[in-house]
Amino acid sequence: xxxxxxxxxxxxxxxxxxxxxxxxxxxxxxxxxxxxxxxxxxxxxxxxxxxxxxxxxxxxxxxxxxxxxxxxxxxxxxxxxxxxxxxxxxxxxxxxxxxxxxxxxxxxxxxxxxxxxxxxxxxxxxxxxxxxxxxxxxxxxxxxxxxxxxxxxxxxxxxxxxxxxxxxxxxxxxxxxxxxxxxxxxxxxxxxxxxxxxxxxxxxxxxxxxxxxxxxxxxxxxxxxxxxxxxxxxxxxxxxxxxxxxxxxxxxxxxxxxxxxxxxxxxxxxxxxxxxxxxxxxxxxxxxxxxxxxxxxxxxxxxxxxxxxxxxxxxxxxxxxxxxxxxxxxxxxxxxxxxxxxxxxxxxxxxxxx
Amino acid sequence: xxxxxxxxxxxxxxxxxxxxxxxxxxxxxxxxxxxxxxxxxxxxxxxxxxxxxxxxxxxxxxxxxxxxxxxxxxxxxxxxxxxxxxxxxxxxxxxxxxxxxxxxxxxxxxxxxxxxxxxxxxxxxxxxxxxxxxxxxxxxxxxxxxxxxxxxxxxxxxxxxxxxxxxxxxxxxxxxxxxxxxxxxxxxxxxxxxxxxxxxxxxxxxxxxxxxxxxxxxxxxxxxxxxxxxxxxxxxxxxxxxxxxxxxxxxxxxxxxxxxxxxxxxxxxxxxxxxxxxxxxxxxxxxxxxxxxxxxxxxxxxxxxxxxxxxxxxxxxxxxxxxxxxxxxxxxxxxxxxxxxxxxxxxxxxxxxxxxxxxxxxxxxxxxxxxxxxxxxxxxxxxxxxxxxxxxxxxxxxxxxxxxxxxxxxxxxxxxxxxxxxxxxxxxxxxxxxxxxxxxxxxxxxxxxxxxxxxxxxxxxxxxxxxxxxxxxxxxxxxxxxxxxxxxxxxxxxxxxxxxxxxxxxxxxxxxxxxxxxxxxxxxxxxxxxxxxxxxxxxxxxxxxxxxxxxxxxxxxxxxxxxxxxxxxxxxxxxxxxxxxxxxxxxxxxxxxxx
Numbered sequence: 021x022x023x024x025x026x027x028x029x030x031x032x033x034x035x036x037x038x039x040x041x042x043x044x045x046x047x048x049x050x051x052x053x054x055x056x057x058x059x060x061x062x063x064x065x066x067x068x069x070x071x072x073x074x075x076x077x078x079x080x081x082x083x084x085x086x087x088x089x090x091x092x093x094x095x096x097x098x099x100x101x102x103x104x105x106x107x108x109x110x111x112x113x114x115x116x117x118x119x120x121x122x123x124x125x126x127x128x129x130x131x132x133x134x135x136x137x138x139x140x141x142x143x144x145x146x147x148x149x150x151x152x153x154x155x156x157x158x159x160x161x162x163x164x165x166x167x168x169x170x171x172x173x174x175x176x177x178x179x180x181x182x183x184x185x186x187x188x189x190x191x192x193x194x195x196x197x198x199x200x201x202x203x204x205x206x207x208x209x210x211x212x213x214x215x216x217x218x219x220x221x222x223x224x225x226x227x228x229x230x231x232x233x234x235x236x237x238x239x240x241x242x243x244x245x246x247x248x249x250x251x252x253x254x255x256x257x258x259x260x261x262x263x264x265x266x267x268x269x270x271x272x273x274x275x276x277x278x279x280x281x282x283x284x285x286x287x288x289x290x291x292x293x294x295x296x297x298x299x300x301x302x303x304x305x306x307x308x309x310x311x312x313x314x315x316x317x318x319x320x321x322x323x324x325x326x327x328x329x330x331x332x333x334x335x336x337x338x339x340x341x342x343x344x345x346x347x348x349x350x351x352x353x354x355x356x357x358x359x360x361x362x363x364x365x366x367x368x369x370x371x372x373x374x
Numbered sequence: 375x376x377x378x379x380x381x382x383x384x385x386x387x388x389x390x391x392x393x394x395x396x397x398x399x400x401x402x403x404x405x406x407x408x409x410x411x412x413x414x415x416x417x418x419x420x421x422x423x424x425x426x427x428x429x430x431x432x433x434x435x436x437x438x439x440x441x442x443x444x445x446x447x448x449x450x451x452x453x454x455x456x457x458x459x460x461x462x463x464x465x466x467x468x469x470x471x472x473x474x475x476x477x478x479x480x481x482x483x484x485x486x487x488x489x490x491x492x493x494x495x496x497x498x499x500x501x502x503x504x505x506x507x508x509x510x511x512x513x514x515x516x517x518x519x520x521x522x523x524x525x526x527x528x529x530x531x532x533x534x535x536x537x538x539x540x541x542x543x544x545x546x547x548x549x550x551x552x553x554x555x556x557x558x559x560x561x562x563x564x565x566x567x568x569x570x571x572x573x574x575x576x577x578x579x580x581x582x583x584x585x586x587x588x589x590x591x592x593x594x595x596x597x598x599x600x601x602x603x604x605x606x607x608x609x610x611x612x613x614x615x616x617x618x619x620x621x622x623x624x625x626x627x628x629x630x631x632x633x634x635x636x637x638x639x640x641x642x643x644x645x646x647x648x649x650x651x652x653x654x655x656x657x658x659x660x661x662x663x664x665x666x667x668x669x670x671x672x673x674x675x676x677x678x679x680x681x682x683x684x685x686x687x688x689x690x691x692x693x694x695x696x697x698x699x700x701x702x703x704x705x706x707x708x709x710x711x712x713x714x715x716x717x718x719x720x721x722x723x724x725x726x727x728x729x730x731x732x733x734x735x736x737x738x739x740x741x742x743x744x745x746x747x748x749x750x751x752x753x754x755x756x757x758x759x760x761x762x763x764x765x766x767x768x769x770x771x772x773x774x775x776x777x778x779x780x781x782x783x784x785x786x787x788x789x790x791x792x793x794x795x796x797x798x799x800x801x802x803x804x805x806x807x808x809x810x811x812x813x814x815x816x817x818x819x820x821x822x823x824x825x826x827x828x829x830x831x832x833x834x835x836x837x838x839x840x841x842x843x844x845x846x847x848x849x850x851x852x853x854x855x856x857x858x859x860x861x862x863x864x865x866x867x868x869x870x871x872x873x874x875x876x877x878x879x880x881x882x883x884x885x886x887x888x889x890x891x892x893x894x895x896x897x898x899x900x901x902x903x904x905x906x907x908x909x910x911x912x913x914x915x916x917x918x919x920x921x922x923x924x925x926x927x928x929x930x931x932x933x934x935x936x937x938x939x940x941x942x943x944x945x946x947x948x949x950x951x952x953x954x955x956x957x958x959x960x961x962x963x964x965x966x967x968x969x
Contacts, residue, residue, distance in 0.1 A: 056816035066746035092845040115765045129739035141937035142741035145678040146963035158729040169772040177711035214628040258629040259532040266847030269778040277625025280708030309849040311525040313539045314450040317852035
C-alpha cells in the first residue's frame with residue numbers, strides 16, 4: 021500500500037512537473053522568448069551563481085574538515101609511517117593551493133566574462149610561451165614529488181635483513197578470519213600446504229617438518245613488541261585478501277599461491293596511543309581490504325603493541341603447534357623411518373621445554 | 375553504405391531497429407546506454423541506503439527485490455552483487471558504450487563531412503552486440519546465486535570459485551559472456567571510427583582542422599582497439615579456469631572443505647591483464663568527455679579553444695602514457711617494488727598533459743563571452759571535477775602514499791569524481807548541446823539549469839566526504855562500517871552521503887523528463903541553435919540518409935574561428951572560405967615536425 025502511494029506521488033509529481041514546463045514555455049513565448057535560448061537574464065543569474073557556488077563549495081570543504089578532520093587516522097604508530105605522513109603533508113601543500121587557485125580562476129572567469137551582446141570575446145588562440153610555461157612548471161613540481169616519493173617507497177619496501185633482527189610473523193588470511201603465526205624458538209617457520217589442511221590444523225602445517233613444531237599461532241588478537249622491526253609474510257587460503265593496518269600505514273595483499281611481504285617497526289604501544297587519541301578504548305586493527313565475500317566487512321584482528329617484556333610473557337604463554345595438535349605422539353610414531361630417532365629426540369626436547 | 379537503407383525509409387523495422395544510419399545508431403546507443411546508467415544509478419542508491427543506515431529496515435525494498443533483502447535489509451552477498459554490477463554498468467555500459475557509442479557515431483560523420491560511417495553494417499552490428507551484451511548483463515541479475523559479486527574488477531579466485539561467493543556461479547558466467555559480447559561491440563565500433571576518420575574526411579578537412587571532439591573520439595577508439603582484446607584474453611582464461619579446470623590464475627587453494635587440484639597459476643597475472651585494459655579504460659571514458667567539453671566550452675565562450683595543438687598533443691600524450699601506468703592499481707599486490715617505482719614515475723607523468731588541458735580550458739574562458747547554456751554549465755562542472763579528482767590522483771599514483779589509502783574510500787572518492795563525474799558531466803553536456811542534432815528538438819533550458827545545479831551540488835555532497843572516510847582508513851566494499859569501533863563517529867558522514875545520493879539520483883528525473891518531453895513536444899530546432907562553426911550544423915534538422923542533400927560541403931578553416939577580429943559575426947562556420955588576407959589558424963601554434 022505504502023509503495024503504491026509512493027508510486028502515485030511520483031507520478032503526480034511528474035505530471036505537475038510537465039505542467040510546470042508547459043507554463044514556463046507559454047510564459048516565455050508571451051515574452052517573445054523561447055524555452056531553450058539563454059536570455060540576458062539567464063546569463064546574469066547563472067553568472068552570479070558561479071561565485072556563490074565556489075564559496076559554498078569551499079565552505080562545505082571547510083565544514084567537513086571541522087566536522088570530520090578529527091576522524092582521520094591519528095599520528096602514525098610505525099617508523100616509516102611518519103615519513104609517509106610527511107610526504108602526504110608535502111603533497112597536500114602542493115595540491116591544495118593548485119586546487120584553490122584553479123577553482124577561483126574557473127569560477128571567477130565564468131562570472132566575469134558572462135555573455136554580453138555588446139561585447140566581443142578576445143580572439144586568443146595560441147601562445148607557445150604560455151603553453152611551455154604550464155607544461156614546464158607541472159613537470160618540475162611532479163619531478164620533485166616523484167623523486168621524493170620514490171626514495172621513500174624504496175626505503176619502505178626494502179626487506180629486512182638478519183642484521184635488523186626482525187621479529188617474523190606470518191599473517192594467514194581465509195574467508196573470513198585472520199591467523200597470525202609466530203615461528204617460535206627456532207625462528208623458523210614450518211612448511212605448510214593447503215593439502216595438509218585438516219580439522220584444527222587450518223594453516224596446513226606440515227607435522228613432519230620439525231620447524232613447524234614450535235610454531236605458534238593465534239586468532240582474534242596478536243601482539244607486537246614496541247620498537248622492534250617486524251617482518252610480515254602474508255599468505256591466503258582461498259581468495260585474495262589484503263592485510264590492511266591503517267595505523268601503521270601498512271598494507272599488502274594476501275594472494276593464494278604466493279607469499280608476499282611487508283615490514284614495519286611499531287613505535288607506539290596501544291597504551292601510548294590511547295593517551296595520544298584520548299580514547300581509553302583505542303585499538304589497532306588489522307582489517308581485510310580486498311573484497312573476499314559476504315563477511316569481508318567483518319574480517320579483522322586486534323593488534324596489541326606492548327613493551328618487550330610484556331610481549332615475551334605473552335608469547336611464552338602461547339601453545340606451540342605440537343601441543344595444540346596433540347601431535348607429540350603422532351610425531352614420534354609417524355616420522356619417516358630414516359630420521360625417526362632424530363625426530364624423536366627433538367620431539368622429546370620440545371615436550372620437555374613445554 | 376546506405377544503398378540498402380534507401381528504399382526502407384518507411385519500414386519501421388529498418389528505420390528504428392535494424393538501421394545502418396549512424397544518426398539512428400547514435401540514438402540507439404544513447405537510449406540503451408542511458409537506460410543501463412539509470413539501472414546502475416538506482417543500484418547505487420539501494421546500497422547507499424545500507425551504508426547510510428546499516429541494518430535498518432526499508433520495507434519498500436522487500437517489494438522490489440525479493441530474496442535479495444531480508445526483512446527490508448539488503449543481504450551482504452547481494453550488497454556485493456549490487457556494488458559489482460553498479461561498477462560494471464557505469465564503467466562499461468554507460469561511460470564507454472553510452473558515451474562513445476552515442477557521440478562518436480553521431481559526430482564523426484557529421485563533423486568530418488562524411489555521408490555515414492565507413493561500414494554502416496558493422497556499425498549496426500556494433501550496436502546489436504552492445505544490446506545483446508546489455509540483455510545478458512541484466513539477465514544475470516535473475517539467475518540462481520545472483521549476478522557476479524567479486525567487484526567490477528572480478529579478481530580471481532573470488533570470481534573463479536562458486537564456493538567463494540554465490541555470485542561466482544551462473545551469474546559470473548553470464549558476466550563473462552556479456553563482456554565478451556561487449557568487447558566485440560566495442561571493437562566493431564572503434565575500428566569503424568578509426569577508418570572513418572582517416573578515410574572519409576571531406577575536402578579541406580585536414581587533420582589539424584578537425585574539431586577536438588573528433589581527435590578525442592579517434593584516440594579513444596585507438597585505445598579501445600589496443601586494450602579491449604587484452605581484457606578479452608583475460609576473461610577467456612578466467613572462463614577456462616572456471617569451466618575447463620585449467621589453472622591460469624589459481625594455485626594452492628583450499629575452499630569449501632577441500633583442497634582444489636589447481637597448481638601453478640597466479641591471480642596477479644589476471645590483475646596485470648585486467649589493468650592493461652583497466653587503466654586505458656579510464657581514458658576511454660575521459661577523452662570523449664574532454665573532447666565534448668572542448669567543443670562546448672569554445673562554442674559557448676565564443677572564443678577559440680586555447681592551444682588547439684597543445685590540446686591534441688595532450689590527448690596523444692595521455693593516451694600513450696595510459697598504456698604504461700596499469701601497475702599503479704597493483705602497488706600492494708606483492709608485485710616487485712621496483713615495478714612499483716616505475717609505475718609511480720609513469721603515473722605522475724599523466725598529470726602534466728592533464729594540467730595543460732585544465733590551463734587551456736581556463737584560458738579559453740578568460741576574456742570570453744560566455745553563454746550559460748545547460749551544456750556550458752556541465753562543461754564548467756567537468757573542469758571543476760577534473761581538477762578536484764585529478765589532484766587526488768597525485769596522491770594515489772604515488773606508491774608510497776598509496777600503501778595507506780589503497781582500496782579505501784579515498785580511492786572511491788577520487789575515481790568517482792575524476793572519472794565518474796567528469797565522464798557523466800561530459801556526456802550530459804554533449805546531450806544538451808547536440809540534442810537538436812539528434813532529435814531535431816530543443817531541450818528546456820530551465821529544467822537544464824535545475825538539473826545542473828542539483829546534480830553539481832549532490833555530486834560533491836556524495837563524493838567529497840568520501841575522502842575523509844578514506845583518510846580515516848575505511849576500506850571500500852564494506853557492507854557496513856559497524857564492526858570497527860574506530861569508524862563509529864563516521865556514521866553521520868555516511869548518512870549525509872546517502873542523503874546526497876538520493877537527491878542526486880532524484881535530480882536526474884529533471885533530465886529524463888526533459889529528454890522525453892522534448893523528443894515529443896519540444897520546440898523544433900533551428901538550423902544552428904548555438905551559432906557553432908562545425909559541419910554538423912549545416913545538415914538538415916530532419917535526418918536524411920547521407921546527411922547532406924546535395925554535395926558535401928568543403929571545409930576551408932579550422933573549427934574555432936569564434937570572435938575573429940574583422941569578422942562581422944562572432945562565428946565563422948568551417949565552410950566559409952578564408953579571405954585573402956586571413957590567417958589559417960589550423961596552421962598556427964606549436965609546429966609539427968615535418969609540416
